[in-house]
Amino acid sequence: MSNERVGKFRKVIIHILIIFFAFFIQTSIFPLIPFFACSPNLLLIITFSYGLLYGEDIGIITGLFCGFLCDMYFNGVFGLYILIYSVIGFMNGTLNSSFFEDTITLPMLLSLVNGLIYNIYIYITHFLIRKRFDLPFYFFNVMAPSILFTLIVTVLIYKSLYRLNLIHKGN
């Protein structure tokens, strides 16, 4: 019984460390690299991957945590990131029971959809409310590069998270 609890505790710690690691890479490392015109959204990938791999509850909690980090770190209204990340975690969690775990197609598709939702959300909350209506421009110049980059990185990260999931299940 206590052994099981230790295992569970270790899982939680590992997850939290992964999120922190992604957060630091995203805020401190990516901006240093000059040829990265845009950067992949690692926290988004982690949120929807956990939702997909572990279900709605973990999805919501992960989203909550990632959103909280962003909200704490960035200025502006508090709660915007918590809202979008936890909703994304939940939505992807609902797909948990109905997917074949071995394929990469679904995660890639979801990466596109989630990236789009996230970017449109940011556009609406920060730009549309200031009467910036040029959506096609924003789409091609800001959203599309970021979404595609995130998609590429999804392939790399999802595989590792999937393997971690298998190890945990093996335990």
Next chain:
Amino acid sequence: MKNQHSKIVIIIVVLMSIAAITFSHYVPSATFLVRNAFSSVIVPIQKGINNIGMIFVRRAMNSTDLKEANERIRILEAQVASLSEANNLLKAKSYEADRLRLLYALGDEYDIYPKTAARVISKDTDEWFQVFKIDKGTKDGIKVDMNVLSNKGLCGIVSSVGYNYATVRSIIDDESRVAAMTQHSFEACMVEGDITLYKNNRLKLTGIDMNTAVVDGDKIVTSNISSKFLPNILIGYATDIYVNDNQLSKSGYLIPVTDFNNLTEVLVITRLKSDSIKDNE
């Protein structure tokens, strides 16, 4: 049953974050203390990671950039020659100006501002915003509204400050507005950041009076009528000036002197515009 339970959880989370958004929208100062405490912990870690990351980035760059650097040296040497010639000319003019100023009993307005150097430690993760953090805060005497320069010219303004960090909104951010003027004729204009333009390395230049002779290539500096920016800091060069449809004013674009893609170190002017106004009173 389990499904039902998560639905309730997500609804609670959504409602709570909407409440938080509403609350912090109306009471912006409420989150300051918590965020400050959070960043005080995060910033040192980021600084460390930054240092490690820099080592790798530099190493990768060093090997590929040697050829480029050699070429650059050649160009720069030519530039130094022409600049030192220009400098001599300017020095002569400056002596003359000093003499005339003395004659008119004008104070030296353009004295060199006290500055402190700071390192850029993180940028906003999204392409949507052009905001970054630097590794100096209230403990180094940084205050909100202090002007931030790159090694070439104006780069942004401190928008919020914590104990050991400060957030800088760069002039290319979509919400940035800087009161400016042309350097040689003091014609007022406004420099606006615009996300649709900065990809082409441009900012918007608006509010130029119809009857003024602003032409392409004019040096644009911060205006002395700005309430937040100290006067005479170089912002960039005017280009593609055109007459607005209403035939009442002109607009155009500005090419900034600062290279916003490779911003690693910045200078913060540790004097506020409001202080200068007080001094004069």
